[in-house]
Amino acid sequence: MSKTIIPVPGKTLSGFAGWCMLILCMTASVYAAENSQNIVIEVGNTKLDLVLGDKSNPTLGNIAGILKRQILQRCDAKLQPDKASQSHLTVELSIQADIETEGFRIEDGKAGKIRILGGEAGGVLYGVGKFLRTARYDRNGLTPGRWRGVSVPKCPLRAIYLATHFNNFYEAAPIEEIEHYIEDLGLWGYNTIFVHYPTWQFDGLHSPESRKWIKRFKTVLAHAKKCGLHVGLLQVPNQGYKTAPLTVRGVRVPGHTRGNHGVNLCASKPEAQKLLMQLLDGLLDEFKNVGLDYFEFWPYDEGGCSCEQCWPWGARGYTQISRDWTRRIQKKFPHCKIVLSTWCFENENDENPDGEWVGLTKFLKQDKSWVDYIMADGHGDYFPKYLLAHGVPAQLPLVNFPEISMFGMMPWGGFGANPAPQHFQMLWDRIKHIAHGGAPYSEGRYEDLNKAIIAGFYWDPNRKATDTVTEYLAFEFSPDVIDDMLKVVGIFEQNHYRNIQNSALLAFDLVTKAQTKLTENVKNCWRWRIFYLRALIDKEMFESKGKLEGKTLKAAFDELTQLYYAENSHSMPIKPPQLK
Numbered sequence: 001m002s003k004t005i006i007p008v009p010g011k012t013l014s015g016f017a018g019w020c021m022l023i024l025c026m027t028a029s030v031y032a033a034e035n036s037q038n039i040v041i042e043v044g045n046t047k048l049d050l051v052l053g054d055k056s057n058p059t060l061g062n063i064a065g066i067l068k069r070q071i072l073q074r075c076d077a078k079l080q081p082d083k084a085s086q087s088h089l090t091v092e093l094s095i096q097a098d099i100e101t102e103g104f105r106i107e108d109g110k111a112g113k114i115r116i117l118g119g120e121a122g123g124v125l126y127g128v129g130k131f132l133r134t135a136r137y138d139r140n141g142l143t144p145g146r147w148r149g150v151s152v153p154k155c156p157l158r159a160i161y162l163a164t165h166f167n168n169f170y171e172a173a174p175i176e177e178i179e180h181y182i183e184d185l186g187l188w189g190y191n192t193i194f195v196h197y198p199t200w201q202f203d204g205l206h207s208p209e210s211r212k213w214i215k216r217f218k219t220v221l222a223h224a225k226k227c228g229l230h231v232g233l234l235q236v237p238n239q240g241y242k243t244a245p246l247t248v249r250g251v252r253v254p255g256h257t258r259g260n261h262g263v264n265l266c267a268s269k270p271e272a273q274k275l276l277m278q279l280l281d282g283l284l285d286e287f288k289n290v291g292l293d294y295f296e297f298w299p300y301d302e303g304g305c306s307c308e309q310c311w312p313w314g315a316r317g318y319t320q321i322s323r324d325w326t327r328r329i330q331k332k333f334p335h336c337k338i339v340l341s342t343w344c345f346e347n348e349n350d351e352n353p354d355g356e357w358v359g360l361t362k363f364l365k366q367d368k369s370w371v372d373y374i375m376a377d378g379h380g381d382y383f384p385k386y387l388l389a390h391g392v393p394a395q396l397p398l399v400n401f402p403e404i405s406m407f408g409m410m411p412w413g414g415f416g417a418n419p420a421p422q423h424f425q426m427l428w429d430r431i432k433h434i435a436h437g438g439a440p441y442s443e444g445r446y447e448d449l450n451k452a453i454i455a456g457f458y459w460d461p462n463r464k465a466t467d468t469v470t471e472y473l474a475f476e477f478s479p480d481v482i483d484d485m486l487k488v489v490g491i492f493e494q495n496h497y498r499n500i501q502n503s504a505l506l507a508f509d510l511v512t513k514a515q516t517k518l519t520e521n522v523k524n525c526w527r528w529r530i531f532y533l534r535a536l537i538d539k540e541m542f543e544s545k546g547k548l549e550g551k552t553l554k555a556a557f558d559e560l561t562q563l564y565y566a567e568n569s570h571s572m573p574i575k576p577p578q579l580k
Contacts, residue, residue: 049091050064050067050068050090051091058226062227063121063125063227067093067128069180073521074142074521089144090113091113091114091115092109093128094115094116095118095119099117101123102123102126102152102156103119104124105150106130106147106149108148114144121228122186122229124228125186125229126153126189129189130147131144131145131147132187132475133145134146136474137521151459155435155436155438155458157191157339157436158437158438159191159194159294159439160451161194161195161234162195163441164213164217165196166570167570168444168564168569169565169566172567175220181445182224185451186227188451188455189458189459191229191230192230192231192439193221193229193230193231194232195217195221195231196233197235198213199240199241200242201242204243205282205286221290222289225291230293232293232294232295232339233294233296235283235298236297236299236302237303237318238250238303238304238317238318238321239302240265242263248265248266248269249263249264250265250266250272250304250306251305251307253300253304253306257301258300258303258304258344259300259301263302264302264303267318267321268309277325280329284329284333288332292336293336293337294337295326295329295333295338296339296439297322299314299342299343300313301344304318314345314357314359315356315358319340319363323367326371337373338370338371338373339374339439342356343401346384346385357386364393371396372397373398373399374392374393374397375401376392376398376401377401380407380408383427388431399437399438399439400439401441402440402441404441404447405418405447407420408496409496409497409498412444413447414560416531416537417534418496419489419493421453421466421489421493422465422493423493424450424453425465428454432461444564445530449469449472469486470486473485476522476525476527477514477527478519481517481518487507488511488514492534495538498541508535510535512535515532533559537553548579550579553579557579
């Protein structure tokens with residue numbers, strides 16, 4: 001049975017100041033109060049009452065539901081009928097005009113009340129995240145944390161790009177799990193969810209596959225909005241459907257990193273322009289009721305045309321069609337902000353033979369009014385040197401695109417959790433003085449800790465990755481395992497590129513030891529399982545000298561496949577390796 005430890009101010013609700021700890025040894029249960037939007041945690045004759053400062057605000061009600069879900073899944077609490085009794089501790093969720101937008105304040109109120117206040121609904125969500133992460137969840141139950149103060153994010157765009165293709169996790173998992181995962185990301189401070197409508201997978205807007213995708217992700221994005229988050233589409237402006245006529249298709253772009261599924265249209269051809277505008281209008285109409293806060297243009301992989309009229313793509317065809325699209329987008333969504341990505345503008349040797357950066361700079365110097373952010377990043381450890389040497393074109397705000405999923409590992413996520421705090425700290429330190437946020441690329445949830453690390457950077461550019469890792473381990477596992485699990489994370493990163501050393505044996509021993517200190521809730525949750533399985537797989541592969549063989553490995557890979565919903569995924573994204 002679960003117990004709850006609740007700090008109560010004084011001996012009574014109106015007693016002396018200061019906090020003492022009251023251990024309550026009754027069975028904990030959580031239930032929604034009838035005829036109200038309050039949510040109550042009951043322990044014997046004691047209640048922890050979650051109340052809304054504005055019960056007419058549906059977003060606050062949804063955030064209260066997120067807090068309830070977190071407590072339910074971490075404390076073994078159960079929903080039961082309402083019982084009238086006075087609360088010893090009240091947690092209030094309210095919007096306060098004196099707090100900066102997206103900021104939050106956690107403070108003590110009268111009679112045992114903890115107030116989580118936000119400058120707007122999103123701020124309340126981020127405050128709830130802090131409240132949850134500073135609480136303790138163990139075999140004794142729940143101990144609310146003592147963190148009090150004000151916190152305001154430094155970076156305005158704190159997005160996640162959820163790749164929605166190849167039947168990966170975001171396409172295959174039950175939609176409720178996707179919605180819960182988006183809520184979890186919001187608790188870490190992410191404020192925007194991007195998805196990409198993959199036209200190259202579909203015969204047209206009204207094909208059965210397309211309708212299935214649109215129905216699913218309209219639901220997902222609408223849920224994100226209900227939680228106080230922003231949403232956006234990431235689209236390649238010259239990418240067509242599979243049925244696009246051969247006569248309007250573009251000329252393949254050079255380079256092996258830029259990708260081409262064969263349905264890129266030539267943006268200089270009037271017939272192609274007409275088809276692309278029709279595609280855009282149809283897509284925008286689909287999301288009219290959801291509402292788009294951002295639209296991100298993407299140049300390559302997929303995208304691009306190297307004909308004489310379009311090339312260099314990043315300085316001519318791409319920028320021209322993106323500017324034209326922006327006018328149509330903002331007619332339908334007047335407040336929609338524009339992100340212009342520069343992915344793969346330069347070749348990896350950074351010689352910039354095509355002049356895309358120079359050309360983009362000249363183009364935006366004439367008119368930058370249609371762009372809100374420039375996005376830049378590269379494969380691996382690469383970052384465009386042009387930006388570091390010359391600054392961002394037109395002095396626009398810079399956002400990055402961290403690759404947290406695929407780097408150095410194939411198949412992606414196939415070995416379990418892939419934390420790499422030192423790697424991401426190094427990448428962030430190069431640009432933190434000029435970055436205004438970004439949008440990590442995600443193929444699934446095996447990079448969950450990496451997402452938290454990046455969220456920490458976006459909230460406070462000077463925050464260290466190790467601080468976020470420590471907070472994550474305490475929140476998701478237990479404060480009692482921090483020291484051992486910090487060592488495990490370091491070993492995972494050392495062995496990331498699959499040149500597995502004997503440190504894998506120590507990592508497995510540490511994980512096995514840590515597991516004895518965890519609650520049953522934690523031991524059975526997917527976050528712990530992908531850590532445990534990563535340690536197990538690395539140990540087995542070290543002992544077998546890299547051979548994928550044996551029942552233990554097969555069982556581990558089978559479990560990862562189930563956790564990822566990867567039974568029918570494409571062979572590249574995150575499907576665990578097949579045993580020989």
